[in-house]
Amino acid sequence: MKKVLILYYSQSxxxxxxxxxxxxxxxxxxxxxxxxxxxxxxNPFPYPWNFYEFFDVFPESVYLNGCEIEDxxxxxxxxxxxxxxxxxxxxxxxxxxxxxxxxxxxxxxKDKPVITVIACRDMWLTAQEKMKSLxxxxxxxxxxxxxxxxxxxxxxxxxxxxRWMLTGKKDAFWLFPKAGVAKDEIxxxxxxxxxxxxxxxxxxxxxxxxxxxxxxxxxxxGKLIATERIAHRSFLIWSKLIKKAGQPGSNxxxxxxxxxxxxxxxxxxxxxxxxxxxxxxxxPFRKKQITKAINYYEGPSGK
Numbered sequence: 001m002k003k004v005l006i007l008y009y010s011q012s013x014x015x016x017x018x019x020x021x022x023x024x025x026x027x028x029x030x031x032x033x034x035x036x037x038x039x040x041x042x043n044p045f046p047y048p049w050n051f052y053e054f055f056d057v058f059p060e061s062v063y064l065n066g067c068e069i070e071d072x073x074x075x076x077x078x079x080x081x082x083x084x085x086x087x088x089x090x091x092x093x094x095x096x097x098x099x100x101x102x103x104x105x106x107x108x109x110k111d112k113p114v115i116t117v118i119a120c121r122d123m124w125l126t127a128q129e130k131m132k133s134l135x136x137x138x139x140x141x142x143x144x145x146x147x148x149x150x151x152x153x154x155x156x157x158x159x160x161x162x163r164w165m166l167t168g169k170k171d172a173f174w175l176f177p178k179a180g181v182a183k184d185e186i187x188x189x190x191x192x193x194x195x196x197x198x199x200x201x202x203x204x205x206x207x208x209x210x211x212x213x214x215x216x217x218x219x220x221x222g223k224l225i226a227t228e229r230i231a232h233r234s235f236l237i238w239s240k241l242i243k244k245a246g247q248p249g250s251n252x253x254x255x256x257x258x259x260x261x262x263x264x265x266x267x268x269x270x271x272x273x274x275x276x277x278x279x280x281x282x283x284p285f286r287k288k289q290i291t292k293a294i295n296y297y298e299g300p301s302g303k
Contacts, residue, residue, distance in 0.1 A: 008084035025193035059239035066098030152177035217301035
């Protein structure tokens with residue numbers, strides 16, 4: 001019998017719902033045993049967040065200063081590990097980062113094939129690059145990546161996602177669509193579980209080849225690649241300033257966070273629209289370069 005460990009940290013429940021659909025076919029397979037474990041921080045994070053608590057985790061998220069997490073009640077050997085995570089400030093969430101930096105993760109994931117599953121807005125490339133580094137540090141083998149991103153356009157999610165995180169409301173309003181991943185996308189994730197049933201029966205997880213190719217597991221939006229790179233450089237600068245302003249929760253941090261929030265709003269209203277226009281104008285001249293970048297970021301699972 002094949003043993004599969006599913007790890008995740010989900011605040012809103014959306015990521016857990018995605019994973020439920022992925023593993024449903026495996027749970028019905030008598031030759032597969034699924035061990036479902038939530039990653040739990042020792043000091044739980046709020047949900048919904050309030051404004052300052054939300055931005056207070058910004059510096060630690062960007063610089064991968066993971067939080068302390070509770071030990072998982074498992075010491076078993078697994079044939080495959082599925083790791084679900086959400087993106088905080090273009091980085092894996094702090095609890096997931098904290099887990100991957102723990103002694104238990106080094107033991108559980110060493111030399112194991114890992115499939116990452118992301119449910120987030122449409123900007124996840126930098127987070128996955130950081131995830132690759134975290135997995136490499138503990139000698140885990142990343143063989144696949146699945147990404148389900150929010151419905152609606154990027155400009156919509158600038159409003160709908162913060163509203164969801166700060167109020168818990170994800171319903172459609174005014175001209176804005178519902179926040180989060182579309183229901184049919186979540187339900188369609190069961191196709192990955194069906195493929196994994198076949199792959200595990202054929203012992204394909206023992207190799208380094210992807211198991212989820214040709215299933216539309218990852219779709220990179222080429223026009224967002226440059227935007228995300230610019231955003232991450234900005235994050236590195238501002239997160240360092242917030243860190244220097246004081247410890248988490250301090251008044252010094254709150255002052256810098258307030259300044260940053262106004263800067264971010266001005267950025268969204270001015271630089272972002274200009275950047276969209278410039279990208280469209282330059283695309284014909286950078287098509288080959290962008291296509292190369294898309295092919296890289298869509299690995300290992302591709303379309």
